[in-house]
Amino acid sequence: MMSRFLLKIFSSSFLLILVTLIIKIPVFLSKHLQEDSFITWRVARNLLQYGVIGFNGDERISASTTHLYMGISAIFQMIFGGNFIYPVLVFSSILFAIGSIWIGKILFSHDVLKRGFFVILFNMTPPALTASCLGMEYGILFFLDAGLIYYGLFKDRRWAFVLFPILLVWTRIDAVIFLGVIFLADLVIRRKINFIFMLGGILGLVSVLAFNFFYFGEFVNHTITAKKLAYKNLTPNHEPRYFFYQWAYYGGLIKKHAWWTLAIFLAFLGFLAYAFSRILSGNAKISFRIKVILVAVVVFALLKMAIFSVMKAYFDWYYWLPRLFLFIPVLYYFLNIFRWRKRLWIPSVFLAFFGLYIFQLWQSFTIGYMEEKQRVQIAKDLKAENSGMNRSIILEPAGIIPFYTGLYTYDEVGLVNKRINDEMVKDEKFWWMNSVRDFKPDYILTISKKPGGLYYHMKPEDLKYFDANYRLVKTYPISEVHRNAPEILSWIYKIRPIGKDYFLYKKL
Structure with missing residues (x-):
C-alpha cells in the first residue's frame, strides 16, 4: 500500500x-x-x-x-x-x-x-x-x-x-x-x-x-x-x-x-x-x-x-x-x-x-533572527531618517543595508565602488580614513570596532577631524541580539557566537 x-x-x-x-x-x-x-x-x-x-x-x-x-x-x-x-x-x-x-x-x-x-x-x-x-x-x-x-x-x-x-x-x-x-x-x-x-x-x-x-x-x-x-x-x-x-x-x-x-x-x-x-x-x-x-x-x-x-x-x-x-x-x-x-x-x-x-x-x-534584529533593523532606521541616492554611506558588507535604503554606497572591500580600491592602492594603511575625508559620506557604519585602533587606522589629526564632523547616533551590540533571542536560538549562540557589533555615525 x-x-x-x-x-x-x-x-x-x-x-x-x-x-x-x-x-x-x-x-x-x-x-x-x-x-x-x-x-x-x-x-x-x-x-x-x-x-x-x-x-x-x-x-x-x-x-x-x-x-x-x-x-x-x-x-x-x-x-x-x-x-x-x-x-x-x-x-x-x-x-x-x-x-x-x-x-x-x-x-x-x-x-x-x-x-x-x-x-x-x-x-x-x-x-x-x-x-x-x-x-x-x-x-x-x-x-x-x-x-x-x-x-x-x-x-x-x-x-x-x-x-x-x-x-x-x-x-x-x-x-x-x-x-x-x-x-x-x-x-x-x-x-x-x-x-x-x-x-x-x-x-x-x-x-x-x-x-x-x-x-x-x-x-x-x-x-x-x-x-x-x-x-x-x-x-x-x-x-x-x-x-x-x-x-x-x-x-x-x-x-x-x-x-x-x-x-x-x-x-x-x-x-x-x-x-x-x-x-x-x-x-x-x-x-x-x-x-x-x-x-x-x-x-x-x-x-x-x-x-x-x-x-x-x-x-x-x-x-x-x-x-x-x-x-x-x-x-x-x-x-x-x-x-x-x-x-x-x-x-x-x-x-x-x-x-x-x-x-x-x-x-x-x-x-535569520540575527539579521532581522541587526542589519535589517539598521536599514529600517536609516530608511526612516533619510534614504536614496542623494545620500551616501561607507559600510561593510554591502548587501542588506544598501538594498533596502538605496543609499549611494562605498563598501570597505570595494566590491560595489572602485574608488575604495583606488584608495587602498594609494595608501594601504590609511585608506579608510582617506576615503572618509575624500568622499564625506553622510553615514558611516563600522563593524566590530569604532574608528581608530587596529582596523580603522587613524592618525591623531584624523581622530580630531572625525570627532569634529561625525557623531555616533546608535550602537547595535550583538550581545543584545543574543540575549533577547528565543531560548532555542540563544543556545546556539552560546556554542557559535555569530555576529558582530555595529556602530552608526552621522555627518554633522
Whole structure:
C-alpha cells in the first residue's frame, strides 16, 4: 500500500518537485538570506531603474558575481516589484529540484522508488538547502551542472555540450573548473576529444570575457579584483596546518576551526573512499558511464575545495556545491550498494538525513533572527531618517543595508565602488580614513570596532577631524541580539557566537 502511494508520487516529476518545495518552506520562513544575494538584487534593480549594470546609478561596475542570475533577478523584479524575493527563491528551488531529478535518473534509471528517495534525501542535505534557498545563484548553477551531466555525459546530446557550458560560465566564471573536470570525464567515456564540448566552453568563456571588457573595461568581474586587493593580508598564517584547517572548515558542515573538525572531515573522506571501493568493484553491477560520473563529481568537489582553500577564498557559499556533490556517492552507496533489512535501513537513513535537515534549519533560524534584529533593523532606521541616492554611506558588507535604503554606497572591500580600491592602492594603511575625508559620506557604519585602533587606522589629526564632523547616533551590540533571542536560538549562540557589533555615525 505504502509502496504504491510512493510510486505514484515518485513517478511524477511535478509531485516530486512539490515535495521538495514543502521541505524547504521552513527555510524560507527563517528569513535566512545570504548577504551577497542582496548585492546581485540591487544590481538587477539598478539595471531596471538606470539601464546600467552597476550598483550606484549610472556607474558601470560588475559588482555581482553572476551575470545570468542578475538578469533573471531583474526579470523577477520587473514582474513582482518589491515582492520578488520569495518568487525568485521558489524558482531557484524548482530548478534545483529538477537538477536533482536528472541526477536521480542517471543513478536509478529503472528504479522509481530509489530515485524518489534519492531526490528527497538529497534536497534535505544542508548544502542543498543553502544552495537553493538563500538567494544566491547556486540553485541555478546546480541545475546547469546537472543538465550538462545528464544531457551531455549520460544522454550524449550534442546541443548540451554547447548550451550548458555557455550558461554555466555566464552564471559564474569559476564554473570553468567544473567544465574542465567534466571534459576529462567525457574524454574517459568517449576515448576521444569532444570538439563540440570544447567549442561550447570556448564560446562561453570568450563571450563573458568580451562582454566584461567592452562593457566594464575589465576582463574578469570586479568582485574578483576587489577581493584580491582587499584580502591580500587578511590571514598572515601560511602554515600547511592552517590550510588543512581551512580545507576541513569549508569542506565540511561543522563551522569550527579546530583539529577535531579536520579529524571528522578526514573520517568522512575515509568513509567516502570505502563507499567508492564498493561502487567501483567488479561485483557491483554498475555501468562504466555511471562510475565515471560519480568519480567526476567527487573529483570536482575536492579539486574546487583545494583550489579555493589555497586561494584563501573565505566565503562559505563558494563551497556549497562541492559539499553537495560529495553527498551524491554517499546516497548512491546507501540506496544501491548497502545491504540491510528494509525495515531498519529506510528509517535509519531518513533519520540521519532528517538530523542534517534539522541541523541546517536550526542554523538558518539562528542567522535569520540575527539579521532581522541587526542589519535589517539598521536599514529600517536609516530608511526612516533619510534614504536614496542623494545620500551616501561607507559600510561593510554591502548587501542588506544598501538594498533596502538605496543609499549611494562605498563598501570597505570595494566590491560595489572602485574608488575604495583606488584608495587602498594609494595608501594601504590609511585608506579608510582617506576615503572618509575624500568622499564625506553622510553615514558611516563600522563593524566590530569604532574608528581608530587596529582596523580603522587613524592618525591623531584624523581622530580630531572625525570627532569634529561625525557623531555616533546608535550602537547595535550583538550581545543584545543574543540575549533577547528565543531560548532555542540563544543556545546556539552560546556554542557559535555569530555576529558582530555595529556602530552608526552621522555627518554633522
